[in-house]
Amino acid sequence: xxxxxxxxxxxxxxxxxxxxxxxxxxxxxxxxxxxxxxxxxxxxxxxxxxxxxxxxxxxxxxxxxxxxxxxxxxxxxxxxxxxxxxxxxxxxxxxxxxxxxxxxxxxxxxxxxxxxxxxxxxxxxxxxxxxxxxxxxxxx
Numbered sequence: 173x174x175x176x177x178x179x180x181x182x183x184x185x186x187x188x189x190x191x192x193x194x195x196x197x198x199x200x201x202x203x204x205x206x207x208x209x210x211x212x213x214x215x216x217x218x219x220x221x222x223x224x225x226x227x228x229x230x231x232x233x234x235x236x237x238x239x240x241x242x243x244x245x246x247x248x249x250x251x252x253x254x255x256x257x258x259x260x261x262x263x264x265x266x267x268x269x270x271x272x273x274x275x276x277x278x279x280x281x282x283x284x285x286x287x288x289x290x291x292x293x294x295x296x297x298x299x300x301x302x303x304x305x306x307x308x309x310x311x312x
Contacts, residue, residue: 259306
């Protein structure tokens with residue numbers, strides 16, 4: 173695996189790779205300096221990766237302290253192809269998170285369950301983590 177400069181071609185390759193609904197393993201830096209990993213849903217929008225979480229989660233606290241995050245997304249159970257994306261995160265916690273949250277939910281929840289899931293999420297202190305790719309590495 174080798175670091176790849178972020179060119180328009182690499183951005184397009186990333187966008188294509190992220191179309192299927194896969195699980196992203198999100199890595200943040202814990203208070204003790206060790207990686208803290210969690211599986212998450214995501215959506216790729218505007219050249220950034222959006223992940224929904226709550227203010228109570230450890231990853232949110234980690235990112236408030238240190239805004240660096242990495243994710244790894246595998247193509248299948250054999251991990252024959254995967255991408256790792258690292259970069260700074262911006263945290264959104266305003267009313268504008270809900271259209272993005274809906275897009276994330278619609279990628280993973282059957283249509284008949286989307287509204288129920290969104291009702292559950294609206295009762296929580298949700299935020300969107302916006303990962304801006306600084307480094308993109310594809311499996312060679």
